Amino acid sequence: MSSEVPKGWRHAKLGEIAALSGGTTPSKSNDAYWTQGVVPWATPSDITSLPLAKTRIAATETHVAELALKECSLKLNPPGTVLMTSRATIGYAAINDVPMATNQGFLAFACFDICDPDFLCHWLNANKTALTAAAGGSTFKELGRGTAKLLPILLPPLDEQRRIADVLGSIGHSLHLADIAVKKFDDLLSALRRELTHHPDLTFDGVGRVSLHDLCRPRQHPTISSQQLTSTGFPAYGANGQIGFYTSYTHAAPVIAITCRGATCGTVNWIPAQSYVTGNAMALDEVRHELINERFLFHYLSAWGVAKSIAGSAQPQITRQSLNGIEIALPPLAEQNSVAAVLDDVLSQLEAASTARTKVEAVRSQVTADLLSGLVRVPA
Template sequence: MSWQQTTLGEIADIVSGSTPKSSVPRYWDGAVAWATPTDLSRLDGKHLYKTDRTITEAGLNECSARLLPPGSVLFSSRAPIGLVAINTTPMATNQGFKSFVPRPELNADYLYWWLRANRRQLEDLGNGATFKEVSKAIVSRVKFPLPPLTEQRRIAAILDKADAILRKREQALTLADDFLRSVFLEMFGDPGENPMNWDREPLSLQAEVKIGFPFKSAEYVEEGIRLCRGANTMPDRLEWSDTRYWPVSDAARFAEYALVSGDIILALDRPWISSGLKVAEVVQADLPALLVQRVARIRSSVPAEKPFVFQCLRHPSFWSYCNPTETTIPHISPVELKNYPMIKPPRELVAAFGMIAAKQSVLRQKVEQDAKDARQLFQSLSQRAFAGDL
């Protein structure tokens, strides 16, 4: 690759953000768009059209923020590091940004995708005790490959198309989940309001509720059986990028904590994140795995009833019931989990829903594989693009 090697500071003006005094009303709710990392975290796509909050011209002039022209690349430099967007209208940002105003030799879309592809590297550059932040000085020194503008545009166009394919696959997953939720509500009604006046009974009478074992971290190994922790439990899925292992030779001793396909896993500590309640269903790809303390396993003894139980626990009425206790760490207690008043429809109706869910699961697995293939394709294209191999 014979591309020019430069730095971010040499090919873009790097602009830090700022916040006007919140105690001065005349600085707020004006005509100037004012971005925060939250705006970027909610973004579906790469373009930021508007912001949740606005400031006035007086607010902009009072602080050290600068109005960024359209086509700038916004980059969150703390809490968290690495969110990226391209603004379509003039806007300022808060102090959590180091934004880029590209110079003529730089294409904004190319920079956007490069920042996305190198997020981990940029996160590692952060410093700070309370929270990590990347300074303007550090950002300006980051090495950057700069091909000719025509090549930049070609690379950006390829990654745009690959990203569009990936988004369509992920949207198909969302539609599949929405379909099953709709069928559930049509058949059983809102489980919190219970419009069909079903009887109720504690969750522990419809399924076994098991709390995990306090495996000692000093005995973890480099390879072995996965340990399913709260950190691995995400809304609707288990995530294994941060995995701890237990020795295979010792696994038989903890057979009662082994997971099987169809188990429902609920994080009891810090159970809520921005994308929802940390409750997921175990699939075959998650196995083998053992359950760790402060994580609950909900297991229905009747396979056809598992989808019904899972949908009940995914519903907002369950979230409202299990409000975290007022402690340092938000927590759902095992007692309130076991006592959750589940609706009790006729078993034949629950079984009928189970059959619909089983058919939908086969379709979802195919869509999920398509999405996985699209993610791998996109990652491969990104790596090749910035190595000059496309």
Template sequence: MSKVPAGWELLTIGHIADTVMGFAFKSSDFVQTGTPLLRMGNLYQNEFNLNRNPVFLPEKFKDQYPRFIVKSGDLVMSMTGTMGKQDYGFTVKIPVGSKVALLNQRVLKFISKKNNNSEFLLNVLRSDLTLSLLYSLPGGTKQANLSAKQIQELPVLVPPIPEQTKIAQILSTWDKAITTTEQLIGNSQQQKKSLMQSLLTGKKRLPGFEGEWFKATLGNVSKPQQWPTITSNQLTDSGFKVFGANGFIGYYSDYNHEFECVTVTCRGSTCGEVSLIPAKSYITGNSMCLDDIESLINSYRYIYYALCHRGFNDVISGSAQPQIIGAAIKKIKIALPPLQEQQKIAAVLTAADNEIELLQKKLAFLKQEKAALMQQLLTGKRRVNVETA
């Protein structure tokens, strides 16, 4: 813990907030409609969502279990997760207008003491410093099971109430910018999805284009093949980029694709994922490369978008180890307009991707800057000016 700034105190979470652990409600009490039950899955990735696998309890339970009621403005934390994945410790402030819910077991509610600022507490609980302490706590072998006592004993630097409020206001401004950018990304992704649905099916034609489309198999328009896989020992610290089933994995002394290439992951958890691999890359045998697409007849970028839209669920086999075989890839059919229309459609969708990418970079920048600011404000390394009455 950092040095205590002048005017601050080194306390624990238990000094500034009481905690209530949720109740082990019985599944036999679940009903079709009623009071929502707030479970850990509703707090995934610091996002509150009662519509994720909703469960309900009888309305009368609100009167029978008043201690476990959660409402707008309350802070709640998930207390169990998989060790190593760090999917516990998610903390959420229940949004304004949310339905009153009941708190399930392994979810912790915070109740601020002595008018301590709840937004300040939220930022403390989400800070890298607090999370690093959480993830270092012993909690079992396969699962991390945090206790209320462990949370209450976490150290925290606490400024006076006016300074807490000012810090919370500053960080809230960043949160609003982050939320706005996330909404813009969501809107852009939805617009792109609508464009793909209309343009790649011919339901909507771009100006200046008409005439029939035709269908062809991937085996007709390309040469689907898998290239030799290289071992991890063969990877180097520099050279040409290597791409496997999960994307970029390192560098190699040579490349097997001189130009940009469309690939389909053909095994593993990402089976069926379509990618555009940059020029001068080595593509391992975990992906099917759609080689030799004749650029005078078809646009490889159009084919990429057409396959993203189509998906591969109907040709994936196996459950423990999903895979797609070359024979199945070759038989897949896609609708192909004339080359110029393919190129125009691909250009429209590429522009949509570029817009989303720019917004994602902006979002990453905002989150990085906010994290750096939190580190300074919550440790007192940067002090805020508090206006006196």
């Protein structure tokens, strides 16, 4: 934090701007504390699972009975309290819209008159790294109440806090709308993929069923180590997307690659031209274009998956032989071309929406940093 204080701002400690309290977990062995619970009781997952743009919480997965409030020293936080995760995953904050209790994985901030709750919520979310660094513990990190009270904050006047919160809230709303757009296109693409292609286990007039091996040659190319990757060159792809660059490429043209190892096993990817596909992904080489439109095949596999070919639980994997059991319901080529064109159009809209969302998120990050530091001021 800069030592230069913007005009009208001042240094403060979190304990000077809010009263901090914790939460607790009523005994799980006493059913009376849980049966027919009506009081919202937050755990960290209720906060960390919120969309990035959301800073309000009105519901929790778990509820406790009112008896737990009376007998377990369980604090009921009034609406407008800033609830921040303080264990393991630290610094995720939201404001409760309804009276809410929490478990011990939280610090609750009841703001004094000099601090706006929305401003503090944005500040906490923007300072996760510093909050985590201040935490102690060896088994898992925890930010204690005593430590948190002493942490410094650069505090604008109350009216400017509110203006800052309004600006950040507006950008957050834009990000929320962008999230909605991305989800709508993603849901539309998923639905259309299944609607416009045919289930491999069903029979349809005019639609043949062929093995994936009849349409292409699945192949694993040599795996390259992390030490062999370069900072520039041709993009290299492994089990989790692009892993870096390499000095040569395996494919001059775009290719379908199916992740064949690890947690993402079975993921279907479209790899761009002049890329290196490592042995952690199965490249579908030598596609017989006289039989199948390659983009249709990509959408088809994305819709119906290759779960039948996955073996192993501790270390899932796909082999060339196991892919032989994947059947494709194959309509005439003209129909494939039409279906691929429709699905590609929806996919391009999804990608455009995702790109727009990424830009909004970048703007939000930069504006948050500028406003919370006082580098940029919000006029009255």
